Amino acid sequence: MRRDQIEDDGVLTLFDMEPQASGEPGGAGQPTPLMTGIDICRTEDGLAAIKKPSTELVIWQRDFPKRFQDWLDRLDAATLPDFRILVEPRDLRRAIDPLLDACDMPACDMRDLLVEDIDDLVRRFAETARSESVDLRLQRVDHDACWKFHCDNVEARLLTTYRGPTTEWVQMVHADRALAEQQDYEGPLERLGLHDVALFKGSCAGPNSGIVHRSPPIAGTGQTRLLLCLNQHSVSSPDPWTEI
Ligand SMILES: [Fe+2]
Numbered sequence: 001m002r003r004d005q006i007e008d009d010g011v012l013t014l015f016d017m018e019p020q021a022s023g024e025p026g027g028a029g030q031p032t033p034l035m036t037g038i039d040i041c042r043t044e045d046g047l048a049a050i051k052k053p054s055t056e057l058v059i060w061q062r063d064f065p066k067r068f069q070d071w072l073d074r075l076d077a078a079t080l081p082d083f084r085i086l087v088e089p090r091d092l093r094r095a096i097d098p099l100l101d102a103c104d105m106p107a108c109d110m111r112d113l114l115v116e117d118i119d120d121l122v123r124r125f126a127e128t129a130r131s132e133s134v135d136l137r138l139q140r141v142d143h144d145a146c147w148k149f150h151c152d153n154v155e156a157r158l159l160t161t162y163r164g165p166t167t168e169w170v171q172m173v174h175a176d177r178a179l180a181e182q183q184d185y186e187g188p189l190e191r192l193g194l195h196d197v198a199l200f201k202g203s204c205a206g207p208n209s210g211i212v213h214r215s216p217p218i219a220g221t222g223q224t225r226l227l228l229c230l231n232q233h234s235v236s237s238p239d240p241w242t243e244i
Contacts, residue, residue: 037172047124050156050199056172057211060197064113065087069194071110072163077224079104080163082140086233089123089243095101096138114162118228121197125158125230128199134230135237141225144217149178150184151210157231159198164225166192167215169200175212191216225231 037047037056050058051106081103085096093115105111122134141164149170159167169190170178192198203210218225231237 006072018069019113029131035171042123044120047128047199048198050128050201051204053150055201056205057169057198057200058190058210059128059230060193060199061193062197064195067112068113068214069109069163072226075105077140077142079106080107080140081138084135084137085236085241086123086133086239089119089126090157091241091243092119092122092136094243096136100235120156120162121228125156125199129156129232131232131241132232134235135233137227137229137231139227139229141215141227142218142223144219145215147215147217148182148216149212150202151179151212151223153204153233154202154231155204156199156201159192159200159230160228161192161194162226162228163194164223165218166196166225167193167198167213168192169198169211172211177210192196 038052039046039052039055039058041047041049041058043064044060047058047060068207080102081096083096083099083103085095087101096115096118098113100111101107118136118138121135126132126134161167169192170185171188172187172188178189189242200211200213201209216225
């Protein structure tokens with residue numbers, strides 16, 4: 001994998017994982033089957049599988065109430081949040097409620113559900129990555145964002161999409177070809193489900209680690225995504241959140 005195709009994030013903290021054991025599937029001299037390194041789960045506890053040396057991506061497949069999706073899809077895109085904070089899990093709710101108020105996201109039980117979900121994911125990510133604080137981005141995206149196939153320069157990242165087209169990724173066996181061909185790459189290409197939680201390793205997790213992925217190209221479609229991205233504290237993180 002070429003280093004210039006890695007998104008730079010400059011992670012400071014360490015994700016505590018065992019080194020890759022010899023003889024893992026896909027090792028030297030062994031065929032690399034499809035779905036190597038991918039775990040699918042239906043419960044939050046399944047996300048812990050990312051700690052396994054052989055796991056590069058865990059997808060927690062989940063469903064949200066239709067009423068939530070109807071509410072979020074009908075919101076004026078201008079009222080969707082777009083902010084980044086560095087926050088400890090215990091401060092999450094106090095930190096983001098004023099930010100949601102500031103963008104005029106209406107206060108209601110559906111907004112409470114969104115906050116509750118982010119709160120759960122921040123706690124789970126902090127535990128799994130052994131990170132005291134979490135660099136949280138809740139992004140309103142109406143352009144192509146990171147449209148090139150790339151691998152993040154982090155140890156671990158958590159993503160979920162609440163609205164709009166979802167993140168696209170490539171099975172490890174096709175990763176090098178996707179990176180080389182970029183817009184000419186015609187697949188196979190995988191897509192997360194709406195609300196699915198993807199917890200994946202980046203290039204800092206070890207040699208040959210990192211799931212190749214990209215943002216879905218949406219420029220000119222009139223669609224607006226709402227994306228949650230959680231990272232460990234890094235040199236590019238904002239100052240820690242404090243109550244004013
Ligand atoms: Fe990325």
